[in-house]
Amino acid sequence: MNESVIEYAMNNTWVVADPHFGHAGVCRFLRNDGTKLRPWDHPDDMDKALVENWNSVVEDKDRVYVLGDVVINRRCLPTIGLCKGRKVLVKGNHDIFKLKDYEPYFDDIRAYVVGKTHSGFMYIMSHIPIHPDSLGRFGVNIHGHLHSNKLDDPRYICVSVEHTDFKPKNLNEIIKDR
Numbered sequence: 001m002n003e004s005v006i007e008y009a010m011n012n013t014w015v016v017a018d019p020h021f022g023h024a025g026v027c028r029f030l031r032n033d034g035t036k037l038r039p040w041d042h043p044d045d046m047d048k049a050l051v052e053n054w055n056s057v058v059e060d061k062d063r064v065y066v067l068g069d070v071v072i073n074r075r076c077l078p079t080i081g082l083c084k085g086r087k088v089l090v091k092g093n094h095d096i097f098k099l100k101d102y103e104p105y106f107d108d109i110r111a112y113v114v115g116k117t118h119s120g121f122m123y124i125m126s127h128i129p130i131h132p133d134s135l136g137r138f139g140v141n142i143h144g145h146l147h148s149n150k151l152d153d154p155r156y157i158c159v160s161v162e163h164t165d166f167k168p169k170n171l172n173e174i175i176k177d178r
Contacts, residue, residue: 014058014085014168015125017067017144018092018160021047022076031148037162043076051082053167058085064168065113066106067144067159068092068127080105085168088113092127092144114138115171123175129156142174 020026022043029037040046058064064085069092071077077097080087081104089095089106090113102109113125124130124138128145132153135141140155148162159169 011170011172012059012062013171014062014064015067015142015159015171015174016054016064016161016164016168017127017158018069018147018162019050019066019071019080020069020094021050021071021079023072025072029147037148038166047076047079050161050166051079053165054083054085057167057170058083060084060086062086063088065090065125065171067125067142069094069144070102074101077101077105090125090127095127117175121175129158140175142171 024043027038027040027043027046031037038046040049062085064083064087066080066087067090070080070089072094074097087106088108088110089102090110095102099109114122115125116122122138123140123142125142127143129143129151130141132155135155140157142157142159144158144160146158147160150156150158150163157174159174161167
């Protein structure tokens with residue numbers, strides 16, 4: 001694959017974690033300082049805003065890696081279908097349904113994704129941060145699961161929606177300074 005193809009792919013690749021579509025509880029969760037984790041009081045309002053935010057940056061042909069925790073309730077799975085892009089699910093701890101339930105909405109379903117830039121920089125994407133001893137050949141671990149929390153180690157990049165202005169983040173932007 002030539003550099004221009006790789007560059008195009010990276011510029012049109014997005015990453016996001018923990019949308020929790022339809023999850024009323026996440027609208028009540030608090031940060032350690034007592035402030036609300038998310039600005040919405042009702043999951044319908046949250047879902048509408050998350051879909052609008054998503055579609056404001058992602059195009060239909062773009063690739064989007066969803067690093068887990070799409071929904072809590074199976075009936076909310078169709079919400080991810082309202083989001084643009086060709087989606088890959090990296091299953092999270094709340095993605096507990098059968099694969100066939102997710103297949104209508106995702107091109108692929110994985111446990112993790114390993115990637116490499118045109119310059120040879122390697123990274124791994126997962127839902128839960130991997131153990132530091134497992135980072136090995138990877139420069140960074142792009143992950144979700146921690147919501148507003150963050151690991152004090154520059155090798156870990158949390159893309160839970162609370163860290164990405166509640167929308168997918170461009171993969172190229174995530175790793176450009178690495």
